[in-house]
Amino acid sequence: MERLVDYLAPRGPLDWVLKTALFIAAINGLNLTVEFAMNGALSMSLLAHVQTTSMVAFPFTLFALSIIRHQHRLQGQLKHLATTDMLTGLPNRRELLRRLGEERRSFGAFILLDIDHFKRINDRHGHAVGDTCLVRCAAHLSGSVGPGDVVARYGGEEFAVLARTRDPAALEALTTRLCEPFTCTVAVEGLTVPMTLSAGVVRADADLGYAELLRDADAALYHAKDTGRNRAVFAPGRPAA
Structure with missing residues (x-):
């Protein structure tokens, strides 16, 4: 889990854009797969389907990435506390x-x-x-x-x-x-x-x-x-x- 959080946590503006796009693409792919499996066809055009799914997924993706980034910071702080002598700042x-x-x-x-x-x-x-x-x-x-x-x-x-x-x-x-x-x-x-x-x-x-x-x-x-x-x-x- 720690490695997964470290991999997914955004580290800069470009990383935010790339990982947001990656998450939305994954959600779109999952949604299309489920609809094909259940209905055998799309209920709307592919473009309309992607646009609708992306609009719904975008705020949830930002929220999820924000939580992951916060968790990554907490992990870094805990690691620092566990490996650093608080008085001198040296490794413990x-x-x-x-x-x-x-x-x-x-x-x-x-x-x-x-x-x-x-x-x-x-x-x-x-x-x-x-x-x-x-x-x-x-x-x-x-x-x-x-x-x-x-x-x-x-x-x-x-x-x-x-x-x-x-x-x-x-x-x-x-x-x-x-x-x-x-x-x-x-x-x-x-x-x-x-x-x-x-x-x-x-x-x-x-x-x-x-x-x-x-x-x-x-x-x-x-x-x-x-x-x-x-x-x-x-x-x-x-x-x-």
């Missing part, structure tokens, strides 16, 4: 894992990131400031990746990046950009909060399964935190050069 964990499962072989690496000492920010400044810092972190990550890379909020203060590149040097340059210290300025509070990130990186070159990829990234992230934070560690625990 559900959407990230869907893409990781369906498109894993098109990505070169999976990077799991965590804001260092984020609990301190919430404890010292409150959750409103913490939320502002999460939004700032999302902007920092989105501005650091390349075309085709995917940035998502993994959960809490954790983010993830699906990187397209398979070149080791380019991947290390990317992780360096991602882990560069940055600040979050909270205008209302008059605060400037310094922020750093730790990262665990798994190259997708190895034939790792879905669960193993997540497990190794998580282990590398914890290793990065245990060995000083504000750094990237490549699984299985090898620091980036």
Whole structure:
């Protein structure tokens, strides 16, 4: 049903005209078929029959297409809500894992990131400031990746990046950009909060399964935190050069 609505929903003026004509032609064809089946002949000329049917079908066709278009918009809104983190505007964990499962072989690496000492920010400044810092972190990550890379909020203060590149040097340059210290300025509070990130990186070159990829990234992230934070560690625990 979702695919049918997506196909039938008008998307522009020309599409409205074409689909209205298609609907009316289908109604005319159905009406002619029924009349021939019941009576064996038309009760009026073909032209008169088409004109009469089209006049009756036109307003009902517009009404039906309007409902379909409204349903299509609702489906788009529901999909957006289901796949987007409302605070940061990034894809959420559900959407990230869907893409990781369906498109894993098109990505070169999976990077799991965590804001260092984020609990301190919430404890010292409150959750409103913490939320502002999460939004700032999302902007920092989105501005650091390349075309085709995917940035998502993994959960809490954790983010993830699906990187397209398979070149080791380019991947290390990317992780360096991602882990560069940055600040979050909270205008209302008059605060400037310094922020750093730790990262665990798994190259997708190895034939790792879905669960193993997540497990190794998580282990590398914890290793990065245990060995000083504000750094990237490549699984299985090898620091980036």
